[in-house]
Amino acid sequence: MVKNLLFLINLLHKWLKLLNRSLNGSQMVAFTFAMLILCGSLLLMLPMASADGSSMRFIDALFTATSTSCVTGLVVVDTGHYFSWFGKLVMIVLIQIGGLGIMTLTTLLSVAVGKRINLRERLFIQESLNLNEPSGVVRLSLNVVKYALTIEFIFGTILAWHFYSALDMGLTGIAWGYWHAISAFCNAGFDLFGDYASLTGHYNDITLNLCIMALITIGGIGFTVLDDLRRNRKWKKLRLHSKIVLTASAILTFGGTLVILALEYTNPATLGGMPNELDKWMAAAFQAVTCRTAGFNTIDLTDMRASSLFFMVLLMGIGASPTSTGGGMKTTTVLVLLVSTWGLLHGKRDTVLFDRRIASETVDKAYNVFTVCLLWMLGAYFLLLICDGGLHRADYVLFEVVSAFATVGLGVGITPDWNDWGKLILVLTMYAGRIGVLTFVLSFLHSKDDKIRYPSENIMIG
Structure with missing residues (x-):
């Protein structure tokens, strides 16, 4: 058994090494997820x-397979009833591989058998984790697995006991507990209730709600933030990235x-029909977190209500944070854009957060990410309206598109109704x-350095 495992690990390492020679970082991430x-x-x-x-x-x-690998949660069949235990x-x-990342797990296996991680492989890991520099990526990759398995085990045990005893599910409840813990931590959103x-x-x-909310939140703030919190437990010592993520979250x-x-309090079909205030607050908080x-x-x-669905679309579009198990445009992107716009309106030259100036290259990248994400969602929305x-209601279709692109997986009951073309559009979305829209686009393009700089001239904007 051990020999077979070592053989498979060596084979996987050689295969990835062969790919390393012909693919760049973006192509490697896109290809491994496609496989x-x-x-x-x-x-x-x-x-x-x-x-x-x-x-x-x-x-x-x-x-x-796309919905699970990309930790989304949209389904075209009833997960609880259609699938066998296999x-x-x-x-x-x-879900577990897609949530942690293929390169992260490959790094773990390589280190486990004593394989050396070369510079090119470190750059691929950097790309898969969406980091700014390759230093420390191996250590972070190993910590990612440690954090994930530890958190999933702790909350999985709580949920397993809860399903086993409180919900009286017997031994099946134990498997359900760990299954849902992985699904929640990886921000996948798949369930087995049917x-x-x-x-x-x-x-x-209360137990189920709090555990799922905690898992979603922890998985959504990003592994770099978890690593920073473990190392620096005081607010002043945290990196700027961690402060922005925690504040935005x-x-x-x-x-x-x-x-x-506020929007659903008087709606008798949702919060208004719940018997007590605690249930209303908990349900509102759960929907805010799950977005x-x-x-x-x-x-x-x-x-x-339509207003609530639109607000949830905004939350889904923002999504989770970088290096997390979630998707979306990311909290840091949106917060940097808002602060940059606020500074522009007040005549400020720099974008400043927590007494630190954000580099202009970072602000430009945030605008680029926002623009490309918006264009993709509008294009997919237009094509799905045709399909x-x-x-269905136009706002339901918009909800479906943003839920797919931000890898949220919340549905309004129309996912199984799509024809094959509609499903294919959602698969690509x-x-x-999941891999990042810039990574997706760059995997098809070859970047070139501009050797010629043209004369500048101003145009009127706004």
Whole structure:
């Protein structure tokens, strides 16, 4: 067994080394995720992956494998009832690999067998983790696995005991506990309750709600922040990146809770129909947190008001933080844009946060990321409106697009209705959203240094 494992690790290392010579960083990340999705699709098409022994259509298997590998959560079949335990095992493995990153796990295996990580491989790890520099990437990769497994084990044990005892599920509840812990920490949002209901039947379950919310939040702030918090436990010693992420996360969580509570408080189909104030506050907080790219929900989203859905679209678009298991435009991107715009309106030349000036290159990159993300979502929205043919509300289609691109996975019940072209558009959208839209675009382009600089001339803007 050990010899076979070592052989597979050596084979994987040689294969990646061969790819290293022909692919750049962006292409490597895009290719490895594509291979993971393809392998997952083939496994999910096996008759043993379904509960009734039938073979899944390729487009549906591709959609499910993409949604799991890209830790999204959108589904075209009922996860709880359609898949066998083998199918569910394949899904949770794809979620774990997709959440931590293929290069991260490859680094762990290479170090475990004594393989040396060369500079080129470090650059690929840097690209996969979206870091600014290659120094310390191996240490961070190993810590990523340690943090993930430790957090998933702790909360998985709590959930396993809760499912086993409080929900009286017996031994099945133990497997459910760890399965949902991995799904929540990786911000995937897949559940096993069935009937496309997510956690709507457990909006008043305090233990389940708090554990899922904690896992989503921890997984969404990013591994670099977790590493910084472990090393520097005082606010003053934290890096600027960590301060921005924690501040933005707190604003989005508490602000989002208050807005959803205000919008849905008198809606009898959602918060207004809940028996006590604690349930209302907890449900509002859960929806605000899950918009950070998680995909679970304790309220039937089809019963929410249009204003609430639009606000949730904004939260989903922002998403989680860099080097996290979540997607979206990222909290740092949006906060830098807002501060930069605020400074521009007040005639300030520099973008300053926590008494530190943000480099102009970083501000430019934030604007580029925002622009490309917005263009992708608008393009996908337009194409899906064509595929939809007016069958569903336009705001539902927009919700679906942003949920896919930000790898959130929240649904308003229209995902299984898409035709094959609509599913393919969503597959590409989830894929681009997970690996990063800039990484996706750059994997097809070859950057060139400008050897010629042209004369400048001003034009009128605004």
